[in-house]
Amino acid sequence: MSTTTTATTSATATPGQRRHDIDALRALAFLFVILYHVGMYYVAGWHWHLKSPHAAEWLPWPMVALNLWRMDLVFLISGVSLGFLSRGQGTWGLLRSRGLRLLLPLAFGMAVIVPYQAYAQGVANGHVAPGFGAFLLRYLSMSAPWPRQAFDGAEFGITWNHLWYLPYLFTYTALVALTLPLWNSAAGQRLRRAFNGLRGWKLLVLPVVPLLLWTLLLAARFPATHNLVRDFHLHSLYFTLFLYGYWMGVDTGVWRELERLRRVSLALAVAVIAVFFALRAGARVPASGLLMDTLRVLYLWLAVAAILGHGHRHLNRPWPWLRWANESVYPWYVLHQTLIVAGITVLAPLALGPVAEPVLLVALTLAGCWLLTDGLIRRVGILRPLFGLKGLRVRQAPSPALPQPLPPEPGWRSPSPRA
Template identity: 30%
Template sequence: MLPTSRRYDIDWIRVIAIGLLLIYHIAIAFQSWGIMLSFITAPTPWPALWLPMGMLNIWRIPLLFFVSGMGVYFALQNRTAGQLLWERARRILVPFLVGVVLIVPAHIYLWQHYNGFKESYAPNPGHLWFLGNIFVYIVVLLPVVYYLQRHEAGRVAGAIRKLFSTPPGLLVMAGAFILEAWLTDAHPYELYALTWHGFFLGMLAFFFGFCFILSGEPFWKMLLRWRWMFLALAVTLFVVRLVKYNMMAPAYLLVPESHGWILSVFAFGYKYLNQPGNRLRYLSEAAYPVYVLHMVFLSLGSLLIFRLEVPAPVQFVLLVLFTVAGCFAFYEGVVRRINVVRVLFGLKRK
């Protein structure tokens, strides 16, 4: 097995990706269409938020799938396939199921109550859909990634490393994503939740994330060397999408823009974030429990803050503070300290 040290930048990027999802959901509460997604929406929308939301929309979820595939590579360094499956079931499947039957119904109940709909118990994946996807990817792709991990000096792994050692190799990956969008008729491209497009896009990102780590140091040095090119590509294509296509560009432009943002994040993270620390250790453990919980506290905060007669930007800031503080208070006071609850949220027993 080729030596690979722990990558703290990947841990940081996972925490950042979860944080972006949380902030994005708070922003949905200020869009009039949020009610269709079971969000309590502000009486006075804030349409200007859609610009940064639209920029994030095409890469925030794929980024998380890439990171999940990377995590599987590191996990397989000291686990068998069976141990990995059991560990991911505990960390991902259990909180997913707990969320489906307890957390999602709670925030939907609050949404029903706020809007005067008939209250009911409505278990469903909700905002946790991608956790279910990730567990399926692990089950489906485990034979492939386990083989590659155990034969890193083999011909197939060597071909993958050679492919991703230069920027042109990334065109193969982009082609796979464009083909996926065409085959699944991905309109809109940003609709990932509970769609075949989201499922297969996530599987591709998961697999290529694994391949990025498998490719080793040459890939990451290539990213570092070309990081400004990836960022310039992403910014340029975003401006084209905004000016020429009114944010509705075709997939053959959305895919390279998405990859430009994602590769930039990995490159700059590799350069600046590969450092351990107590803050990272705490946030890495807290990230998934906080995300599982956040829609309940977002809904509770919306019930209170949307009654205040203050401008929408002030409501947004207050809602961010309420949601983040509520999630971390519950995590710190309940989830982190009670063994039974720790297990339900995917944490190890103390």
Template identity: 25%
Template structure:
């Protein structure tokens, strides 16, 4: 496999931004009238308008992270054997996942139970960390194929993948594959990814295609860069049809197509504008993963303290956002980053001294 020594800062930025949007998205759920129904602490007052942009994010925020994760494996295997990759991903993904099931996800459930006057019960569950479990399974399932492609870069399969993804047909393959997934699985609703077969198979496809997009070389990125405005115009058009109810019943295959156009619009504009290093990226790329792991605990704690206050709901939203972000970054900076034995529990390498 031809080594790519130039770091793709745009992919790092997209991962950071996607996790930041995930936090905002989860905060917004607490201000919807159905938030409690899916296990969130819910404000007595709703902000219905905020769900319009959130519903746009909903169809591509998780698939985007699956694509990015597959791309990350491509870069990882260039300097690792199969055993080294499994060992590294076990430390970075499986250990935080198991720790989160035991210590992180049960914590925010206890906060919810206390807020609603329920009996506080310790419950092992993956919660929002289901994503990590999926990623680790994908690594186990697909790494033999990925290492085959690494070893046989000029073989028939490797050359075929490059030929397909170096042309517009590669994007069509992705769209048709995600469309076929929803036609077969028939998710209801499409946006329900957590602990569902839809989430598993959609994630598996995105993970695989993310790897293939980078494996194919610069030609694929040149294609989406050239057609970036068309990609985003189609994404906006499909979103407008969905959000304005221009069709009585939006079919899942249209939502799957919308997912692809949003995802590759993000990649195209990121490739053009974000592929540059910065001190902020160096810090945030390290912080994003631990913050993803802990953010629900601070969200639930902030919600439980702020929602009872007799203040405008808009101010509640601002305060919950502030509390969640400040709490997460503060805990990361003061505790996770500096306590050596906690670092591996949150996917960070052990270091003798803080960075």
């Protein structure tokens, strides 16, 4: 790997070199997604499919600090992965491979994994009669309208709930794949080099400018929906971060600079979120406006930059657990929220309290993900593609050295190829 970089030219990673820090950050980012969704059950004042009677008034603060960058980091990492995958692949190869890995688990998840979440929410709301079998038949038929408040997405008859990331990621991947000639053109390469050539304060500030512009133009008009069609503000943020990752993917100079600035970006991120929280706490009404929007998106990018820099410094090595994590993260993502909801329906009647219950809920969710993934999904060939994994490889034992066969006896004929 070359270490020579300038402000305008960056070295690129050696072909075939594995970025262990990206693999590790992907796994850790989705672990935070699991913990975040457990927190959604307990956080006071936030809508979710089910809500605990043990609402925690203190929980919105750490949840906001996490929520402002968690999915942005995931989409940036996905863009980095596409940067590596796109080398040597054309438009249709990318669309075919990514479509199979993203849309097949989405369809399977909406039909098999997600329905229990909708059922549990509908029963809790009093809009769905108990009996999962009858609910599932009606849900899969998509023929009878549901009460609008029955469950999130009821107006469409079917929902993807937490799997919204998959259609968003495929959409962004398709946009890049269909415009590959643009990104590979001289102008596209100049744009990539300009971004990867940012150094010092420019790398910590200039990427914030598009994010702030999208927020000022779109946030008030297009609140988050996760329905793909009119989610323009989230699309603008996520796709921009996705492009940043795509540009950064095979570059080495920008990653070394993020590593060099990791302590500065972390300190600035902590300072910015502290000011953001202080202004929110001191406001009589929800704080908004240019200052709050600027602090919000500045914290987003500084937090992502700090995570990437520290990850490149400390995680870019072949950890023993990485191979297992790479094959487990996708099934865990597909399974985790349904397991959380199932765990809630089991634990809530026990009234274990606001400490023991969430601890046990996290433990049950992680154990369920591990048991189903390692005990079933990774072992069964037909299930692997349904959870975004490649098919099982057939291992062929090396053939022992055998003597050459004797020539056939006179009159012997080889069997027909059609036999």
